[in-house]
Amino acid sequence: MEERLYDLIFIARPATPEEEINKVLSGIEHTCAEKGGKIEKTEHWGTRKLAYRVAKHREGIYVYQQIRTNHGELIAELERRLRVQDVVIKYLTVRLDEDLKRQKKLMGKREQRAARRPRRTPPAPPSATEQTAAAS
Amino acid sequence: MSEEPKQAQAPSGAPRREGGSGGHGGPRREGGGPGGPGGPGGRPRGKRQYFRKKKVCKFCVEKMDFIDYKRADILSQFVQERGKILPRRMTGVCSRHQRWLGVAIKRARNIALMPFAGSAAGTQAPRAVVPAAAAVEAPKA
16 A cells, blocks of 8 residues: 555643653554654644634644554544543544645646746747647 | 717817827727716716726735635634635635635634624624623632
8 A cells, every 4th residue: 555644633731741742752653653654744833823722722743643543443543532622622533645746746747837838939830830830 | 869969079078089098999988978968868977987997806816716714814814804715706816716715714714814794893892891800710620
């Protein structure tokens, strides 16, 4: 199975001490190691205002991770663990690789088109002009 | 009836046209515009005078092939004050990007980066009402 890239964001309670968050992170790391996944990056966004109330909190500590894995079960397992954690009030996992693949494809197309355009205009081959004339 | 005013206006319109941009279709029609209210008498003058600026898809201009749900600052431009997703006809986003935009906004809502309903101001307003309750909660947690 090909590799998949996931986003994992979780929100911890605003008053959580740093050790607790690190404990959660190490737990994620542990399950990743167990199920064959790799944490690409980890970002601490810090305390942010929530757009709506979550578990009676208006703020939360955001932690963002990117995980690369071959097994979808890893994500299911991670979600199960996050759900159990008392510190985590909300989490989200998003599969990213399909979107990124699409992005890459579109970028390639755009570059192709950009490369084709200048070539067509300066030499103005007779075949191209004939084609356009026939088309019009 | 309708021909006479046009003929009368044509000479007066001609120098204007020369002085202007010298375009073909546009200026002639503009010359006919003032004739309109004189003839049928129904059309308001303002109808031809304003024309809407063509809206261009912002994501196409910036060549974004992927709309990141984490960038709430970008997404919030395409949302009403109360958090509703703006229709395409308001923002000029192309259909493809609007589709992606919808997905991105919904993801952002899921993780509380964007509101489902009610703005950030909406959540601030009740906050002032319940500071006492919040203060009671805080020490408990």
